[in-house]
Amino acid sequence: MQTSPLLEALIESLRCLPGVGPKSAQRMAYHLLQRNRNGGMDLARALTAAMSQIGHCEHCRTFTEEDVCSICNNPRRQNSGLLCIVEQPADIQAIEQTGQFSGRYFVLMGHLSPIDGIGPREIGLDKLQKRLQTEKFVEVILATNPTIEGDVTANYIAELCMQAGIKVSRIAHGIPVGGELEMVDGTTLSHSFLGRREINN
């Protein structure tokens, strides 16, 4: 029995966060009330602003509150002629942190999954196809997840690119750097053999 309905409501609401169960939610609520009410109010404002104002970029479909995101608007990236296809906006963040890629992105917001009613239209492939035809891309890099659905999606998009006469590639799958061979699963290991590269002097 809680002594406060508002506190009970807060604990219940905190459970919408992933990985937060009843105990963590209670701990969070008490922590904010006892030690950081300003932080709680800031969080409420940030949540309201983000949930109501963040939409999708017209070009790449990632999260942004503008019509076109800062990456798509960047002229240097427009000139690179590279397009990287990812499943989620979080994947962009991960790729940007490597500093290896300076082209543009296209976010599918999912992957093909006919059983769940997710076809090419639902992951924005009509929009992608239009971009492939109207913009000049030198290469499309497929960075969907190495899962069955991700691979199927990559194959489907590869077809579209080849029809449009654009070079298409898939990011490499193999042993993670720093990993140990004996710890890696068989599928990854066979991928790393299939994807071996000749060493040239």
Next chain:
Amino acid sequence: MQTSPLLEALIESLRCLPGVGPKSAQRMAYHLLQRNRNGGMDLARALTAAMSQIGHCEHCRTFTEEDVCSICNNPRRQNSGLLCIVEQPADIQAIEQTGQFSGRYFVLMGHLSPIDGIGPREIGLDKLQKRLQTEKFVEVILATNPTIEGDVTANYIAELCMQAGIKVSRIAHGIPVGGELEMVDGTTLSHSFLGRREINN
């Protein structure tokens, strides 16, 4: 580089929650944006209401949006003559779940800690002393944490109760039920010996 300042602000704000680091905050933000915007808005409303409206009960100092909390207002609990002293509002919740106690509470919102400038006034002992004099308590049960500060605080309050001529007790410390003797630390084990009870037929 995030494509959205609002998203960045949300990730930063989520870190005010205890146990939430940069990676979890990012996961939470993307989860809400992609799958549960309504949940995010509900959470914002619950946070605003709780942070701005929840205060402390006039009698027991626990969290409540009323002047007096539902436990202090309950006539059955007023008649029991029992008062349990705890450090945090969360402790009330834990004790209520046992169903063992049907008296009233007093929440210190901390413990005595002279180094941090927390003296008797800061943990509301002036208020407690007034209650001990004006209300008729049969017994005061000290349920502060079994830490050095909790013990010191308990001893201090025990003095106050004895001065007021009220029976005072400390909750038992010993082996947790379901625990194993060999796994328990020495201090707990010696507490359980000191606190042994005679078995009567």
